[in-house]
Amino acid sequence: MVTSRRHRFVHAQVGVMLAAAFFLSLLGSLELELFFVLSLIGFLVNVELTAPFHVTPRWRRRLRWVILLGLIGFAYIVVQRILEILPPGVF
Template identity: 65%
Template sequence: MPTHRRRRFIHGQTAWMLLSVLALALLDTLTLELFFVLSLIGFLIVTELTAPFNVTPEWRTRLKWIIGLGLVVFGYIVVRRILEILPSGVI
């Protein structure tokens, strides 16, 4: 059974993602890349806001792997966008 802090984390992340989809849809800019970036930003914020002060539960130590994977995918998105902007003769 999830603890109160874990439930708060899940509710916070779910709310952030739903608000992100809603905002992107209202602005007519909904793409998978933008949704991923906003979800990653929300994940990092919710992770920090719900962090305990004294003891780190085991489930929170696994979040480092998810954060690392998210940052790798974010780096891929940034490199791909930069390559799209650069003229073809530069690289």
Template identity: 70%
Template sequence: MAVTRRERFVHAQLGWMLAGTFALSVLDAFSYELFFVVALIGFLVVTELTAPFSVTPRWRRRLRWIIALGLVGFGYVIVRRILDLLPPGVL
């Protein structure tokens, strides 16, 4: 039985997330924020590397929503980190 492109995409993303979890654990730097950022970077990379040249399937068009939500979450993580760095009386 042949593996579909969608299954390859899911396998690649799952592999990236497992490798990221392992690397963060080995470096003793695991946090949910860092895992989210690593998973989002992996998702963007896998999305670009597996993009078809001519016809875009319907399931790939739905990835735009996931990317948008991921970028909003990334913005939230960045704002939180910036607010943590600011002195207490600034805001």
């Protein structure tokens, strides 16, 4: 049975997320924020590596919204980390 490109994309993303969780747990630093960032980086790499050359299927166009939500989540994490570093009373 031939696996569709969509299924291969999902399988690759699940593999990236499982690998990220495994290596973070090996390092003893399994945190939700780190897992999210590594999964987002893997997702963006996966999107670029599996991009078609000529025709973009409809399901790939919807990935833009997932990328946008991921980047908003990443910006939130960065702002939270910056606010933790700044001394109290700055904001």
